[in-house]
Amino acid sequence: MSTRYLDDLNADQRRAVEFGDGPLLVIAGAGTGKTRTLACRVAHLIEQGIGAERILLLTFTRRAASVMVRQAERMLGSDDVRTVWGGTFHAVANRLLHVYGHAIGLAPDFTILDQGDAGDLLNLIRHDLGFAKAKTRFPKKQTLLDIYSHTVNAQSSLDAVLKRYFPWCAHAKDGIVEIFEAYVDRKSAQNVLDFDDLLLFWKALSELPEVGDVVGRRFEHVLVDEYQDTNSIQSGILRGMRRNVSNIMAVGDDAQSIYSFRAATVRNMLDFPDHFSGAETMTLEQNYRSTQQVLDASNTLMEQAGERYTKNLFSHRPAGHRPVLLTCADEPQQCNAVCDRILEHRERGVMLMDQAVLFRAGHHSAELEVELNRRKIPFHKYGGLKFIEAAHVKDMLAFLRILENPFDAVSWLRLLQLLTGVGPQIASRMMRDIGVRTDSRSAGDCGGGRRQEPFSTPLAKLRDAPPVVPSAARDEFEGIRLALLDCLDPSRNHGGNVDGISASGTVAVEIERLRLCYAPIFERIYDKSEMRLRDLEQLELIAAGYQSRGRFIADMTLDPPSSTSDLAGPPVLDEDYLVLSTIHSAKGCEWDVVHIIHVADGMLPSDMSTGDEEGIDEERRLLYVAMTRAKNHLYLYFPLRYYHTKHRRGDGHSYAQLSRFVSPKVRSYMNLGGGTKVGDDDVDTSIRVDSKSVRDQVRNLWRS
DNA sequence: GGCATGTGTATTTTT
DNA sequence: TACACATGCC
Numbered sequence: 001m002s003t004r005y006l007d008d009l010n011a012d013q014r015r016a017v018e019f020g021d022g023p024l025l026v027i028a029g030a031g032t033g034k035t036r037t038l039a040c041r042v043a044h045l046i047e048q049g050i051g052a053e054r055i056l057l058l059t060f061t062r063r064a065a066s067v068m069v070r071q072a073e074r075m076l077g078s079d080d081v082r083t084v085w086g087g088t089f090h091a092v093a094n095r096l097l098h099v100y101g102h103a104i105g106l107a108p109d110f111t112i113l114d115q116g117d118a119g120d121l122l123n124l125i126r127h128d129l130g131f132a133k134a135k136t137r138f139p140k141k142q143t144l145l146d147i148y149s150h151t152v153n154a155q156s157s158l159d160a161v162l163k164r165y166f167p168w169c170a171h172a173k174d175g176i177v178e179i180f181e182a183y184v185d186r187k188s189a190q191n192v193l194d195f196d197d198l199l200l201f202w203k204a205l206s207e208l209p210e211v212g213d214v215v216g217r218r219f220e221h222v223l224v225d226e227y228q229d230t231n232s233i234q235s236g237i238l239r240g241m242r243r244n245v246s247n248i249m250a251v252g253d254d255a256q257s258i259y260s261f262r263a264a265t266v267r268n269m270l271d272f273p274d275h276f277s278g279a280e281t282m283t284l285e286q287n288y289r290s291t292q293q294v295l296d297a298s299n300t301l302m303e304q305a306g307e308r309y310t311k312n313l314f315s316h317r318p319a320g321h322r323p324v325l326l327t328c329a330d331e332p333q334q335c336n337a338v339c340d341r342i343l344e345h346r347e348r349g350v351m352l353m354d355q356a357v358l359f360r361a362g363h364h365s366a367e368l369e370v371e372l373n374r375r376k377i378p379f380h381k382y383g384g385l386k387f388i389e390a391a392h393v394k395d396m397l398a399f400l401r402i403l404e405n406p407f408d409a410v411s412w413l414r415l416l417q418l419l420t421g422v423g424p425q426i427a428s429r430m431m432r433d434i435g436v437r438t439d440s441r442s443a444g445d446c447g448g449g450r451r452q453e454p455f456s457t458p459l460a461k462l463r464d465a466p467p468v469v470p471s472a473a474r475d476e477f478e479g480i481r482l483a484l485l486d487c488l489d490p491s492r493n494h495g496g497n498v499d500g501i502s503a504s505g506t507v508a509v510e511i512e513r514l515r516l517c518y519a520p521i522f523e524r525i526y527d528k529s530e531m532r533l534r535d536l537e538q539l540e541l542i543a544a545g546y547q548s549r550g551r552f553i554a555d556m557t558l559d560p561p562s563s564t565s566d567l568a569g570p571p572v573l574d575e576d577y578l579v580l581s582t583i584h585s586a587k588g589c590e591w592d593v594v595h596i597i598h599v600a601d602g603m604l605p606s607d608m609s610t611g612d613e614e615g616i617d618e619e620r621r622l623l624y625v626a627m628t629r630a631k632n633h634l635y636l637y638f639p640l641r642y643y644h645t646k647h648r649r650g651d652g653h654s655y656a657q658l659s660r661f662v663s664p665k666v667r668s669y670m671n672l673g674g675g676t677k678v679g680d681d682d683v684d685t686s687i688r689v690d691s692k693s694v695r696d697q698v699r700n701l702w703r704s
Numbered sequence: 705g706g707c708a709t710g711t712g713t714a715t716t717t718t719t
Numbered sequence: 720t721a722c723a724c725a726t727g728c729c
Contacts, residue, residue, distance in 0.1 A: 090719050361716045423707050584717045
C-alpha cells in the first residue's frame with residue numbers, strides 16, 4: 001500500500017487528512033497547502049475503501065476540482081479517482097437535477113440561462129409589463145438580476161435586500177415583485193433554469209423526505225473547498241445533503257472572503273459547528289508558498305481589518321526579497337514599469353508563465369494590454385469579458401439550445417431578431433405560431449419528467465407549418481429552418497437525438513451545418529467578421545470533444561473557457577505566456593512573481609465599495625488575496641496621476657492617492673522605488689500630499 | 705405600428 | 720464597448 005504521500009504532510013495537514021467520520025472544519029490560511037490536503041483526503045478516503053463515486057468534492061471552479069482529482073490520481077497511482085463527483089455547486093446541481101429533477105417536476109431536458117440570458121429575459125418582462133417607459137426611474141436588467149440573485153442566494157426577504165443593498169430601488173418594490181413573479185413563471189414555462197435555480201432546486205431536492213435521502217446517501221463523504229465564499233443557500237444545500245450521513249469536511253479562510261456580492265458570507269464558517277453538530281475545527285498556519293517577507297507585509301495589512309483574524313501565517317522558507325512599492329508618474333509609466341520588471345525577471349530565468357499581473361477590475365488592464373502587444377509579450381487574460389459573452393458565440397449557442405430545448409423562448413427570440421425586418425413584436429408572433437409561448441402560461445407539459453420527442457413540439461410545427469415571415473427575411477429564415485431540421489433529421493445525423501446522447505461527433509457536425517446558414521446573417525450584422533469567424537471555428541473544435549449536445553451546452557454555460565486568448569489560435573503546448581487576471585479570478589493560484597497594478601484609492605479599494613466598513617474590509621481582503629499569491633517577488637504599482645478624457649473637467653488629469661491599505665506600517669515591510677529607470681524626472685513627488693481636495697478630485701473621476 | 709439607425713452614457717468582482 | 724433610449728423611416 002503506497003501511503004508515501006502522507007509523509008509529505010505536516011502534522012496538522014495529516015490530522016485533517018486522516019480525520020475519521022463526522023463534520024470537520026479546516027481553517028486554512030493562504031498557501032498552507034489546502035489543495036494538497038484536500039487531494040490527499042480524497043486519495044486517503046479511496047484507499048480506505050470508499051468508492052470514488054461516493055465522494056462529492058465541491059470547489060469554486062471546475063479547474064480546482066480537476067487539479068485535485070489529478071493530484072489524488074498521482075498519489076494513488078490509479079485512475080479510480082476519476083469517478084469522484086467534482087465541480088462547482090452549479091455544475092453538480094446540474095448533474096444531479098438531470099438525474100433526480102423529475103421528483104420536483106423538472107423535465108430532464110431543461111437548459112440553463114447564463115447571466116446574460118437571464119438579464120435578457122428580465123428585460124423582456126420589464127418591457128412587456130410597461131416598466132421601460134414608466135415615468136419614474138426603474139431598475140435596469142442587470143440591477144434587477146442582481147436584486148433577484150441576492151434575494152435568492154442570501155435566502156432573505158426582498159424588503160431586506162432592497163433596504164440593505166439597493167436602497168435606491170426600494171421605491172420600485174411593487175414593480176420588482178411583479179417582474180420577479182413573471183420571471184419565475186416564464187422560466188418554468190420554457191423549461192429553463194438560471195444559475196440561482198440550480199442551487200434552489202438542488203436545495204429543494206435535498207430537503208425532500210424520500211428522494212432527498214437517496215441523493216444524500218449517495219455520497220459517503222462531502223468535501224467543500226473555499227467555504228468562506230459559500231452563501232446561505234449553499235450552506236442549506238449541504239445541510240440537506242448531510243441529514244443522514246454526517247461526513248463533511250469544509251475548508252476555508254475567513255481572511256480570503258471576497259465574494260459578498262454573490263451573497264457569500266463568512267457566517268457559514270462561524271456557524272459551521274451549529275449547522276453540523278459535533279463538528280471539529282482545525283487550523284493550518286504554516287505557509288509553504290511565500291517568503292516570510294511577503295507574509296510579513298500581508299499579515300500587517302490584515303492587522304488593520306475591522307475584525308481580527310486569529311491566524312498568523314509563518315513560513316520556514318529561507319529569507320527572500322522584500323516586496324516593492326513602485327510609484328509611477330502616470331498610467332503609461334506604470335505600464336512601462338510592469339513590462340520592464342517582467343522582462344527583467346524573464347531574463348533572469350523566470351518564465352512568463354510564472355509571473356502574473358493582478359488588478360481589481362477587468363478593464364484595469366486595458367492600457368497594459370496595448371503595451372504588451374506593442375512589446376510582443378504574449379499573455380492570457382483571465383476574468384473580465386469572456387469568449388462566451390461575445391454576441392456571435394451566443395448566437396450559435398442559441399441555435400443549439402433550441403435543438404436541445406425547443407421551448408427556450410430566450411434563444412428563439414435571439415435568433416429570430418437576427419433577421420431583417422424582425423423585431424420583438426414579429427419575433428413573438430412567429431414564436432406563438434410554432435407554439436413557443438412567450439408569456440407565463442406553460443406551453444409544454446414539463447411535469448412527469450418525460451422527455452419531449454424532438455418533433456412533437458415547436459420544431460414539428462417549424463417543419464410542417466412554418467410561420468409567416470416578413471419578405472425581407474424569407475431567404476435567411478428558410479436557411480435557418482432547413483439547418484435546424486437537418487440537425488434533427490435521423491438520416492443525416494446518425495440516429496439524432498435520443499436521450500440527449502447524439503452519435504459521436506454530432507454536436508460539431510451540427511455547428512458546422514448551422515454555420516452555413518448563419519454565415520450570411522453574420523456577415524451582414526457584424527463587422528470584422530474575419531476575427532469572429534475564427535471564434536466559431538474554435539467553438540466547433542471544442543464541441544468535437546463532446547458526444548452529447550446537452551453536455552456541451554451545459555459546460556459552455558457553467559464552465560466557459562476562462563481565458564480570452566485560450567481561443568485566439570491553435571494552442572501551442574510549449575508556448576510561454578504572461579498571466580493577466582482580476583484578483584477574483586486569481587483565487588487559489590500562485591506565481592513566482594506577482595505584479596499588482598492600480599494600488600490607488602478609488603481603484604483598490606474600488607470606489608464602488610467604499611460606502612461602508614464591510615465593503616472596505618472586503619476590499620482589504622482582496623488586496624490580501626492578491627499579495628499572498630506571490631511566492632518570491634511581489635510588486636505593487638501606483639500611478640500618481642490619471643488622465644481622463646471622458647469628463648472634460650480642468651486640465652484633463654487628476655492626482656490619485658496611494659491605496660489607504662498600504663499604510664506606513666505596511667510600507668515599512670516594503671522597498672520603495674520609482675516606477676521606471678527612464679523618465680523618473682517626470683515624477684513630481686512634492687505633489688503627493690494628503691489633501692482632501694486631491695482625494696475629492698480623484699473621486700470626481702468616477703462619480704458624477 | 706414596428707423596425708433600423710443614431711446618439712449618448714455609464715462601466716467591479718463571477719457561477 | 721455595449722447598452723438603453725430617442726428619433727426618423729417603411
